[in-house]
Amino acid sequence: MKCRWLLLAWALLNLTATKWIGTWAAAPQPPIPASLRTFRNQTVRLIVHTSAGGARVRIKISNIFGDHPLLIGAAHIARRTTAADIDPASDRTVTFHGQPSATVAARSMVVSDPVNLDLPALSDLAISLFFPEPTAATTTHILAKQTNYVSPEAGDSTASANFPVANTIRSWPFLTGVDVEASARGATIVAFGSSLTDGDGSTTDRNKRFPDILAERLQNDGRAELGVLNEGVIGNRLLSDSPPETVHLFGAALGQAGLTRFQRDVLDQSGVKFVIVGLGINDIAFPGSFTPQNQMVTAGNLISGYRQLIKRAHREGIRVIGTTMPPIENSFFKDPPLTFFTPEKEAVRQKVNDWILNGKEFDAVIDFDAVVRDPSRPTRILPAYDSGDHLHPNDAGYIAQANAIPLALFTPEIRARAGVR
Incomplete structure (x- = not known):
């Protein structure tokens, strides 16, 4: 009888227990030096697209x-209506340790207090940050693929329903998570990769x-409490x-090695139980192009790196899903003009892909x-899926990739086996 009551109590506890999961994220990067932006007595309104919904929200600011130190003079969160405007009924003040402003120490980050806000899945959220002092955006996410908005140098506009727009940006300064x-x-899935993940x-x-x-x-399949983060x-x-040979072009903006940022961008994310790994193609492609030819990697080098990620994730009860690397024949970079493909690099790609598919070390593979790939020439991307640089997919290509992911990988039974964090 006592055992039966304990089981009932455990079941009731699980019914009422809550946890935080990620609904949106962007990996922090140093800026490209030539594009470093400074805000002066200005507000930025940043638009993000949610994956999972909820009734309580919190944001993450990274310095x-x-x-x-980074001074956030004020912050607001609201549902976006159109362009830079918000639904005023949804506007909420964001606080940090009970205060309406926050100072984020150098080389650190801060998580806001929870905010009560009815946030639908697959919706646009507007997060407004006011910078009262001259603030260089030294932590940012460069490839937002999203129009964001900057006010005139006229003070705090975080609560404005109709946001005053001085100019637009396509980056996410300082904001790294919701x-x-x-x-x-609930659970979080982290997509961890390069520009092929960044979109x-x-x-x-x-x-x-x-x-x-x-x-x-996932949402259309009724899996409401699965968040998806793009890292x-x-x-x-x-x-x-980020290679020192490209400092004059990119600074350190191409990021820390995946092995280095894995802790911050994957393991430290709220509620993470799955990671989809999509790194390795740049390790193969860069030598002889962005970096010296003598920096060529071997299949063994990459496999060793993947094994490290798998081991670290498994220690935290996280399932690791591998992805094969798409082809890069005829791929190029415009400025400076560079090409990436060689038969030697292709041989490494093929060998690593074979290990990903058949090595049985990932928990699953996509x-x-x-x-x-083009069936008539498997070393290049299918023209219908090519964005134009013969490396990155277009919308149709990304849709095809997402549609190839079996949703059964994220069933409740598999989530339970992944453990609870």
Whole structure:
């Protein structure tokens, strides 16, 4: 009888327990030096697209690449209606430790207090941040593929329903995450990769990156408490940091090595139980192009890196889903003009893909290569899926990739086996 009461109490506790899961994220990056933006007595209104919904929300502000404290003079959150405007009935003040402003120490981040807000899944959220002092955006996400808005140098506009727009940007300065409160059954899926995850080649303001489409599919399938986070970074490599050879072009904006940022961008995310790994193609492509030829990686180098990620995720009860690398024949970079493909690099790609598919070390595998390659020439991307640079898919290509992900990978039974964080 005592055992029966304990089981009942455990079941009731699970019915009422809540947890935080991620509904949106962007990996923090240093800025490209030539594009470094400074805000002066201005407000930015940042638009993000949710994956899962909820009734309580919190935001994450990062100063991880800043050398000086970051002052947030005020912050608001609301449902976006159109362009830079919001539904005023949904407008909420965001506080930090009970205060309407926050100072974020250099090389750190802060999580806001929870906000009561009815936030639908697959909706647009406006987060407004006021910078009362001259503030260089030393921590940002470069490839937002989203129009965001900057006010005139006229003070705090965080509560404005009709936002005064001085100019627009297509980056997300300082904002790195939005969480929602979910039941104990909730979970987060992190897509961890390069520009192929970040959505390079997709249409701005359309939310057609493959993680966006995966989130739509999950919601349409009734899996309301599964959040999907995009932790892609343009030019990112699994084994190496942003190359010093490209400092004059990008600074350190291509990010820390995947092995380095895995803790922050995956393991530290709220409620994470799954990670979809999409790194490695830049490690293969860069030598002889952005980096010296003698930096060529071997299949063994990349496999060793993947094994490290798998081991670290498994220690935290997180399932790791591998993805094959799509083809890169004829791929190019415009400025400076560079090409990436060689038969030697193709041999490494093929060998690594074979291990991903057949090595049985990932918990599951998605064959993105098979989805987007041209059947008549498998070393190149199918023209119908090519954004134009023969490397990044277009909207149709990302949709095809997302549609190839079996939703059964995220069933309640598999989530239970992944453990609860």
